[in-house]
Amino acid sequence: MTSEPHSPAQPAVAVILAAGKGTRMNSDLPKVLCPVVDRAMIHFVLDAANDARIGKKIVVVGYEKQAVRDELKTRNDPEIVFAEQNEQLGTGHAVQMCLDHLQGHAGLTLVIAGDSPLVQADSLRTLIDHFEKTRPALLLGTLTKDNPEGLGRIVRDASGQFTGIVEHKDATPAQRAIQEVNMSTYLFSTPDLLWALENLSNDNAQGEYYLTDCARLLHEAGRAVEAMPVLKDCESLSINNPDELKLVDQTMRAMGYA
Numbered sequence: 001m002t003s004e005p006h007s008p009a010q011p012a013v014a015v016i017l018a019a020g021k022g023t024r025m026n027s028d029l030p031k032v033l034c035p036v037v038d039r040a041m042i043h044f045v046l047d048a049a050n051d052a053r054i055g056k057k058i059v060v061v062g063y064e065k066q067a068v069r070d071e072l073k074t075r076n077d078p079e080i081v082f083a084e085q086n087e088q089l090g091t092g093h094a095v096q097m098c099l100d101h102l103q104g105h106a107g108l109t110l111v112i113a114g115d116s117p118l119v120q121a122d123s124l125r126t127l128i129d130h131f132e133k134t135r136p137a138l139l140l141g142t143l144t145k146d147n148p149e150g151l152g153r154i155v156r157d158a159s160g161q162f163t164g165i166v167e168h169k170d171a172t173p174a175q176r177a178i179q180e181v182n183m184s185t186y187l188f189s190t191p192d193l194l195w196a197l198e199n200l201s202n203d204n205a206q207g208e209y210y211l212t213d214c215a216r217l218l219h220e221a222g223r224a225v226e227a228m229p230v231l232k233d234c235e236s237l238s239i240n241n242p243d244e245l246k247l248v249d250q251t252m253r254a255m256g257y258a
């Protein structure tokens with residue numbers, strides 16, 4: 001089965017996941033509004049999206065959604081729109097909340113996390129350029145990491161083609177030795193994304209809809225899924241607690257963001 005037609009004429013759209021509370025942050029703020037380098041972290045994600053020539057940015061809000069809306073209104077960007085995830089039912093569910101904004105779009109949809117302020121615009125541009133050349137159903141931006149503990153591994157066949165993502169807890173010893181990891185940077189052909197979202201199931205222990213399952217569904221349907229290890233080391237830095245927030249802040253200041 002081949003991927004649905006993809007139109008390069010339409011500007012890329014981004015879905016930015018920003019609905020979480022960030023329970024380990026010890027803050028009443030929604031996670032994406034916690035400051036790094038004296039700005040709410042989501043601003044850096046939006047800056048990178050703009051620098052990568054993204055058009056519409058669909059921000060998925062949930063916890064303290066009005067606070068996120070009010071903060072982003074200060075950007076005066078008419079291409080920022082919002083979708084609401086009022087129940088936290090997984091990353092796939094969050095993107096499902098964007099269906100009204102995605103219907104009719106035949107181009108590229110980038111899905112990234114709003115709590116990843118070190119996302120690099122040049123990495124996104126490299127991925128977008130590759131996507132436009134190869135036109136897969138899904139292109140994953142990945143990273144080769146010396147210590148991939150806790151991260152989902154990218155599994156490839158003997159010819160180097162993507163076959164799946166296996167979470168650390170489910171990985172065999174051989175799979176845990178894989179150093180290429182999923183960093184939740186997804187570039188979808190929008191028609192393929194809509195197909196995958198329609199077929200997404202929450203038949204798992206958590207009862208949630210996972211975006212990683214879209215990669216499996218598309219691969220099993222014979223649609224092209226690629227993984228490209230072009231992300232930089234700094235893009236692997238996550239923010240889940242105050243210590244990680246401090247580290248990212250220090251790293252960004254050292255990189256010249258201040």
